[in-house]
Amino acid sequence: MALWRVRATVDDRPGYLSVLTASLALKSVNILAVQVHTTEAGAVDDFLVDAPDTMSERDLLAAVERGRGRDAFVARAEAQGLADQPTRALALAGRLAHDPDALGESLSGLLDATEVRWRPTGSASSFTARRMTLADPAGGAFEVLRSAPAFTPAEFARAQALLELSGALLRATDTQATLLLPSGDELLIRPAGRDDTEAVRRLHARCSAAVRSARYPAGVPSDTRLRQQLEPTGGLTLLAVHDDHAVATATLLAEGDLAEAALLVEDAWQRRGVGTALLRRLLTWAGRSALAAVVVHVPADNTAMLRTLRRLNAAPTDRDGSMLTVTLPVPGAPATATADAPDSRTPHGRAG
Incomplete structure (x- = not known):
């Protein structure tokens, strides 16, 4: 027996595939795999078959034509073709x-x-x-x-x-890089994954209550919610890692062409440029993903975060009680995009 690849077009009507397979069966051709491609010209049937050694390419083509197949293609196949x-x-x-x-x-x-x-x-x-x-x-x-x-x-x-x-x-x-701080410390910046859940939990434990509450006003998320944040659909979460310890996270949650950024930096690593570096990388990713605007929700008394946002050319803020909504410019986005930024009353999270 020999392996062949056979492709032919048949009318996309009930029973026409069975006519073709019956014609092959009459010639002792065993069909090992089949795919059907829908096209405007009809159904394109793609077979991997095992045919008798005595059967030639001409014999296979004749069997296909008798089975009402047209525009036939026949070629010998290798053993790896057995994989579907x-x-x-x-x-x-x-x-x-x-x-x-x-x-x-x-x-x-x-x-x-x-x-x-x-x-x-x-x-x-x-x-x-x-x-x-x-x-x-x-x-x-x-x-x-x-x-x-x-x-x-x-x-x-x-x-x-x-x-x-x-x-x-x-x-x-592109988002993985080594960040050299003025102090001489090196941080690895890389995308987060669900396997980082425990490392981020330990980061939470090392942060002060004030830092945690600024990032999570409703409380630190459950493990299930945290795993979703580490691999957000259509977004990105970055980790800053030092000596195998996560010292900061930055998350971009996207909905349509709009997104919200949130930041958490361990107390001992604040005011050292870590947050600015992470946010810059999120904005670069937002630009490549054709997002129109990125906003950050931040408590009005979080002066350190507000200074960081000003360094990134943040647009004027909107206030809702004790929370400020700051719009960050996205590389390559139209200047008018900030007018359609997400409503500060329905945030995904907070930055701190």
């Missing part, structure tokens, strides 16, 4: 997570490309039957070529998902 498409895509995503520079090779493997070219000038992502253009999150664009079979919308969507993963990995890498 979701498993294959996950394996490539795992490779990309370990080597973010392998995007071109990952796209080639995902799409069975004939050739992948990178160009320094970017363009909008699009595809035709033989060519797919994909904007590189790091700049430029990939041009993916395949002589046959024709690209499908499902394959384009998979490639776009891989690009989104690559962009997220690049943003995470």
Whole structure:
């Protein structure tokens, strides 16, 4: 028996797939995996099959045509083709997570490309039957070529998902850095994860009650809520780490194109530029994510935090009782974006 890849288009009507599979079965062709791609021309059925050794490419094409398949493509397949498409895509995503520079090779493997070219000038992502253009999150664009079979919308969507993963990995890498303080101390600035819950709990324990209450007016969050804050959907939380101890956190919670920042710096590390450095990195991330505005809610008596915000060119504040709402400029955002900042009466949290 021999492995083959077979792709053909059939009418997207009940029973037409069974006609094609029956035609293959009559020739003792065993179907190992099947995918269906919906297109305007009909349903594109993609098979991995095990066929008798005596069967030729011409025999397979004839079986497909008798099964009402058209625009058929037949090619010998390797043993690794036995992995189904979701498993294959996950394996490539795992490779990309370990080597973010392998995007071109990952796209080639995902799409069975004939050739992948990178160009320094970017363009909008699009595809035709033989060519797919994909904007590189790091700049430029990939041009993916395949002589046959024709690209499908499902394959384009998979490639776009891989690009989104690559962009997220690049943003995470960009936010990791070493911060050298005037005192000579070095801090590692990196994205937080749910595994950091206990480290942040210990940070809370070392902070004074005043610092904790400024950050959490409603009380320190539960472990479940804290884990959500450490990996916010559509946002970012950064940690400042010294000798394996978290000494500060900064969180950006996004909703649409608006976001709110919150900051917590351990007492012993305040007034040393840590908060300013963290907020600058959050604003850079906000600019790359095309957010329009970032606000910070801060108690009116938190003079240290207000000084930090003024160093970041904070816009005039709005007051609601003892709380101030300060709008921070986002790199690259329109100057009018601050007019649509989130309402200070419905904050996600506080900065302190």
